Amino acid sequence: MLLFKRRIEPFKGQWSLIGSFVQPQESTEAAVRRVLAESTGLTDIFTDELGIYGAPGRDPGARVISLGYYALIRIDSENLRDTATHDARWFDTKDLPELILDHNQMVADALNKLRRRARYRPVGFELLPEKFTLPQLRRFYESIYGRSLDRRNFRKKILSMSILEKTEEKDMSESRKGAFLYRFIKEKYDAMTERGINFEI
Amino acid sequence: MLLFKRRIEPFKGQWSLIGSFVQPQESTEAAVRRVLAESTGLTDIFTDELGIYGAPGRDPGARVISLGYYALIRIDSENLRDTATHDARWFDTKDLPELILDHNQMVADALNKLRRRARYRPVGFELLPEKFTLPQLRRFYESIYGRSLDRRNFRKKILSMSILEKTEEKDMSESRKGAFLYRFIKEKYDAMTERGINFEI
DNA sequence: ATAATAAGTGTAAAATTAACACTTATTATT
DNA sequence: AATAATAAGTGTTAATTTTACACTTATTAT
Numbered sequence: 208m209l210l211f212k213r214r215i216e217p218f219k220g221q222w223s224l225i226g227s228f229v230q231p232q233e234s235t236e237a238a239v240r241r242v243l244a245e246s247t248g249l250t251d252i253f254t255d256e257l258g259i260y261g262a263p264g265r266d267p268g269a270r271v272i273s274l275g276y277y278a279l280i281r282i283d284s285e286n287l288r289d290t291a292t293h294d295a296r297w298f299d300t301k302d303l304p305e306l307i308l309d310h311n312q313m314v315a316d317a318l319n320k321l322r323r324r325a326r327y328r329p330v331g332f333e334l335l336p337e338k339f340t341l342p343q344l345r346r347f348y349e350s351i352y353g354r355s356l357d358r359r360n361f362r363k364k365i366l367s368m369s370i371l372e373k374t375e376e377k378d379m380s381e382s383r384k385g386a387f388l389y390r391f392i393k394e395k396y397d398a399m400t401e402r403g404i405n406f407e408i
Numbered sequence: 409m410l411l412f413k414r415r416i417e418p419f420k421g422q423w424s425l426i427g428s429f430v431q432p433q434e435s436t437e438a439a440v441r442r443v444l445a446e447s448t449g450l451t452d453i454f455t456d457e458l459g460i461y462g463a464p465g466r467d468p469g470a471r472v473i474s475l476g477y478y479a480l481i482r483i484d485s486e487n488l489r490d491t492a493t494h495d496a497r498w499f500d501t502k503d504l505p506e507l508i509l510d511h512n513q514m515v516a517d518a519l520n521k522l523r524r525r526a527r528y529r530p531v532g533f534e535l536l537p538e539k540f541t542l543p544q545l546r547r548f549y550e551s552i553y554g555r556s557l558d559r560r561n562f563r564k565k566i567l568s569m570s571i572l573e574k575t576e577e578k579d580m581s582e583s584r585k586g587a588f589l590y591r592f593i594k595e596k597y598d599a600m601t602e603r604g605i606n607f608e609i
Numbered sequence: 610a611t612a613a614t615a616a617g618t619g620t621a622a623a624a625t626t627a628a629c630a631c632t633t634a635t636t637a638t639t
Numbered sequence: 640a641a642t643a644a645t646a647a648g649t650g651t652t653a654a655t656t657t658t659a660c661a662c663t664t665a666t667t668a669t
Contacts, residue, residue: 231471235462258457259475261436270432272475274460326606327528342647359649360627382646383635543616560618561658583615584666 208303208314209280211246211295217268218307224314226273239276246295247280248288253333254278255324257317265309277317279333325351327407329370332391340378340386341365348408364408370396409504409515410481412447412496418469419508425515427474440477447496448481449489454534455479456525458518466510478518480534526552528608530571533592541579541587542566549609565609571597 213223225246229238239254257275265271280287291297298304300318305311324330331347332339345361365371372392377385400406414424426447430439440455458476466472481488492498499505501519506512525531532548533540546562566572573593578586601607 229462229473232464234464235460235473238462256459259436259460261430261439261475263433263435272430272436274462274473274475340647357627357629358647359629362648364626377634379635383637384633384645384647385635386647541616558658558660559616560660563617565657578665580666584668585614585616585664586666587616 208298208300209247209290209295210298210304210306212293213307214294221307222304223307224310229274235274239278243278247290248286249280249284252278252280253330255320257313257320260309260313262309273313275313275316277321279321279330281334281336283336322351325408327405329391329396329406338374338376338378338388338390340381340388342381342386344389368399368404368406370399370406409499409501410448410491410496411499411505411507413494414508415495422508423505424508425511430475436475440479444479448491449487450481450485453479453481454531456521458514458521461510461514463510474514476514476517478522480522480531482535482537484537523552526609528606530592530597530607539575539577539579539589539591541582541589543582543587544579545590569600569605569607571600571607 209225210222211225213219213221225242227238227242227245229235233241236254240250243252243254244250254276255278257277260273260275263270265273300314303311303314306314321330325348331344331351335343335347341362342358344365345356345358348361349355370392371389372395374388374390376388378388379385396406410426411423412426414420414422426443428439428443428446430436434442437455441451444453444455445451455477456479458478461474461476464471466474501515504512504515507515522531526549532545532552536544536548542563543559545566546557546559549562550556571593572590573596575589575591577589579589580586597607
């Protein structure tokens with residue numbers, strides 16, 4: 208998770224999610240894209256509504272209703288600007304610092320939502336590299352489920368959906384034997400769901 | 409779906425969802441409860457976030473960001489005020505009039521969200537009467553899925569979850585034989601999900 | 610008394626999921 | 640050059656779940 212050191216008072220210097228005010232002539236989605244582009248350099252990123260944070264006392268400075276969105280960024284994104292500056296840092300979600308206001312609650316909500324979604328929607332592919340190995344995909348779902356999944360059964364199930372394309376390339380970085388790289392084919396996923404078959408892992 | 413004839417300009421007299429401005433000292437959830445109480449007389453109703461409607465030109469009068477919520481109201485709710493006035497009317501969702509602004513989009517989004525949710529969450533019980541028959545519950549899911557479900561298999565599946573309690577009463581209004589009434593027991597549902605079993609129909 | 614209707618029940622076949630052990634490609638070590 | 644170590648890759652059988660399907664029952668209307 209990408210967190211930011213707040214540059215302005217109040218709470219200057221504390222860790223925080225990033226946000227901005229919606230400008231008069233921009234849509235809320237455009238504001239999300241703008242903030243993402245400013246903070247990471249990325250465009251065309253998967254984003255999703257998280258929720259509305261509207262308790263009157265949540266920000267001691269002013270009455271602010273926050274519209275929560277989360278984005279999923281491939282850690283290998285080519286154009287990802289150097290985000291490990293003194294202003295921003297990537298954190299393991301299991302080891303997060305204290306955040307300002309209700310941002311810890313937002314993070315908890317986002318992780319819960321992501322966990323629920325990943326079961327029934329192909330959000331995992333937004334986080335993995337464009338090409339990934341089946342062991343990587345399996346480990347992603349193992350972390351979502353919080354339990355291990357049988358290697359053979361997982362492989363059988365995901366391949367039977369015919370939504371992945373095998374490449375000739377092997378990733379040699381994580382094992383001696385190496386593992387073949389696969390690609391998620393959105394068109395095949397769409398075709399599957401249109402046939403009425405529910406994606407579920 | 410409960411729709412309202414707008415009482416003020418612009419769009420006076422046209423059908424609309426109901427809303428209100430969030431007051432300075434109330435939370436967004438409190439605003440939802442207030443609007444619901446004012447329009448139906450009901451409190452303690454299931455509500456859920458629908459989404460954020462924030463396009464800059466969506467309301468020609470002013471820049472308004474609408475925070476969408478939907479509520480599920482049991483049609484037999486005891487304290488439901490007479491909502492069939494000249495200002496408000498219940499509509500079949502398959503036969504809705506044209507609504508102001510982007511409200512038809514909101515309705516479409518709400519129905520889609522409800523359909524998806526109903527598969528994995530026990531929202532159906534928020535809409536059915538407190539006591540309902542298994543044929544009623546089955547017809548609810550048939551309308552969600554858009555296809556018929558086998559009577560015997562449906563009964564087996566839902567009863568195997570042990571989240572329903574059978575009463576001694578029979579509903580004689582829908583058939584000659586009558587059908588036993590059941591009650592959803594939230595505690596049993598919670599126990600089931602805590603055992604890691606996913607609700608899914 | 611009989612007909613009509615929808616509720617209620619059980620069983621067998623088919624499909625899916627879960628459990629499990631050996632082989633293979635590659636790198637590191639000797 | 641041979642051997643050990645490692646994680647990837649594969650196939651089969653048992654268990655479970657889902658699907659398909661037909662008759663009996665309680666009640667009301669005729």
